[in-house]
Amino acid sequence: MRRLHLGAFMRPVSIHTGAWRYPGAARDANFNFPLLKRFIQRLEAAKFDAFFMADHLAVLNMPVAALKRSHTVTSFEPFTLLSALAGATERIGLVATASTTFDEPYHIARRFASLDHISGGRAGWNIVTTANPDAALNFGYDDEIDHDERYARAREFYDVVTGLWDSFADDAFIRDAETGIYFDPAKLRVLDHKGKYLSVRGPLNIARPAQGWPVIVQAGASKAGRALAGATAEVIFAAESSIERAQAFHADIRRRMTENGRDPELLRVLPAAFVVVGDTVEEAKAKRAHLDSLVHYDSGIHSLSGMLGHDVSGYDPDGPLPEIPPTNASQSARERIVELALRENLTIRELAARAGSYSGLAFVGTPQTIADQMQEWLEARASDGFNIMFPWLPGGLDDFVDRVVPELQRRGIFRREYEGSTLRDHLGLPRPANHFFS
């Protein structure tokens, strides 16, 4: 029987911007390392595949009226956080977000290799190109980097990083005290990369990662993102709103993998899903409505305008969404919002609460209905599991771990014990061959 893979898609205080105001929520998890240690240890006890750290390279640009309400302004840096958490855990995977636009491949290759060695083969790299123009201003640029440039650089960046990881053969290190030979120089490769965007000599000054390469993760949402995912990704987490769309999306990625000479079976599709658990479906929906109500209108309307690419703050908050003129904003975000407004018949105020919190794939119900939906996705091969977003912490995480996980295990669609020790083991992905040494 196929089984689910589960990641925890984390921001320190939840992905939901109202979460910190929810009764019983940890308001300071973005400062509180011991709390994050407890979260990951609970997830490991529940046999999650991975703990996945989302990231931004700037304080997000929003009007002060919205910004002052946001817990996202402060957050741990992923490498320092995940390395510290590696020391507090034994088996769970550790996925760090790192940018190909605002960092150097030598640093990225080295840090992931180091995290992979330290954690005994549990590292994964969420490749992002960082669209945010505010990030560009923190790294010496005047404006956002052009979208196509970002993706072209990302593709080259991936080649350099994986090439650097392969600097040493797995059996390069002899350490023969008698003869004084530490490693076999025939098993060291100088990369000597000179490309359009990057010039990196190498070799990397660290042994090949425990997993060969850390697991490559990507959202894979936009057209350029799909192309990059087809060439490189082993895990994708972009979430479609229905099983049919998800099936079509994954077929597209798998086709691109084949075109790139890759085995399409070596993809794990783990859509990001927001999960709210209740004793009844109505109670779960009420919890979510309460949570959404904690997003201030000033924050929500700003997010909604951003997603639509059109300022909607002048319209009646309690009226329906009017026809919006075409814009340059992300078409997928815009379409999702317009569709959501129609499907759930939401007012601008309700839409603003969703836009300011979370408007994507969600499972809101009892442990049974949530397990039913997850099983349906799994059986329809619309996904291989999910990256779970908890509505608030620790309560939302506890609900999932204490109530949903046992139901999934009872059905035989989620592991009761880890069977391997690396993230690749958990995901059933093979260790990649070395580019240069067999």
Added chain:
Amino acid sequence: MRRLHLGAFMRPVSIHTGAWRYPGAARDANFNFPLLKRFIQRLEAAKFDAFFMADHLAVLNMPVAALKRSHTVTSFEPFTLLSALAGATERIGLVATASTTFDEPYHIARRFASLDHISGGRAGWNIVTTANPDAALNFGYDDEIDHDERYARAREFYDVVTGLWDSFADDAFIRDAETGIYFDPAKLRVLDHKGKYLSVRGPLNIARPAQGWPVIVQAGASKAGRALAGATAEVIFAAESSIERAQAFHADIRRRMTENGRDPELLRVLPAAFVVVGDTVEEAKAKRAHLDSLVHYDSGIHSLSGMLGHDVSGYDPDGPLPEIPPTNASQSARERIVELALRENLTIRELAARAGSYSGLAFVGTPQTIADQMQEWLEARASDGFNIMFPWLPGGLDDFVDRVVPELQRRGIFRREYEGSTLRDHLGLPRPANHFFS
């Protein structure tokens, strides 16, 4: 009574290139995280001020005949290593080396802030400008960056990093669930730095570090290094070979601090010192000689030629060092070698072994003679302590911790218990005021 401060100046397998061949040495500490965890836990039990990670951004350039004998080709990256070690310790300081030439101030500020929060205020930043031309080739440059440029950029980089650390006032985060205000926007400062080398808007997306600023550490050896140290350093670790020279060196740094409007009392001078312990002075010397003999002549002669800026491989290994024509190499390294050759009457072979291993300040003797020398330096105010380099691991570390530390404690010149919890507490350095908020 004044007391010593002690740091452990670490490379994973020792600073000494022959160390991995020494009987009983851990040959694989540069892969073996559990071993490093044991090392730091022993140092913490011995009440060391800090664990200090040296670093390089390249596989060091040397002929293959020397390179293949070097354990330095593989090593953990400092941020991932120290963050993982933070989780395994409670009190000891964690000093990471990070380059101002090949990294971005936003990343550096954020990682140190994150490490400082995760560790409860134990981070320190060893500022390096990375002279190594091989590092430049790994970061898109064709050649070494000019020395003066590197130091000018480092000075500006420090201003940006410390400015970013001060993005939020200490009391910015209100987290009032009732009103929904997470932080007070009047207590957020946008840096908006536009300088000669760097353009960084800010603010940093993490709360001010636990220590205000992590402790600023520098070697401070070269003329430009001294200028930078005078403007910025709180701890310096360049080692002079005698008490008189050390006194003059520190007077110079303190004078520069005064010129920069800084309080010269707020400097801790902790020269790097190589310590070999024996039951007798002769035994300790024999241990060192054995260790040095494990450096292959191919490695040593290459290092010696590098330090002299002149290829000496053609001379008789068992003869004395001939007169060397003037060169562009580092004058301090060259002078140290020439002086060492005269002082200890060493042959080229013996000098090569030192050059290929360690040729600086060393205390080689019994626990008593080592404590005598350390006390003499302390009382002459030639230092405030030392950054200890262990000749091999774990034996050399065990010898120091089990035999020298108790002797220092017995004399009342080293702590028996930590009195504070942060690295600043251990060093007696105050928490810096925020640039922008009082």
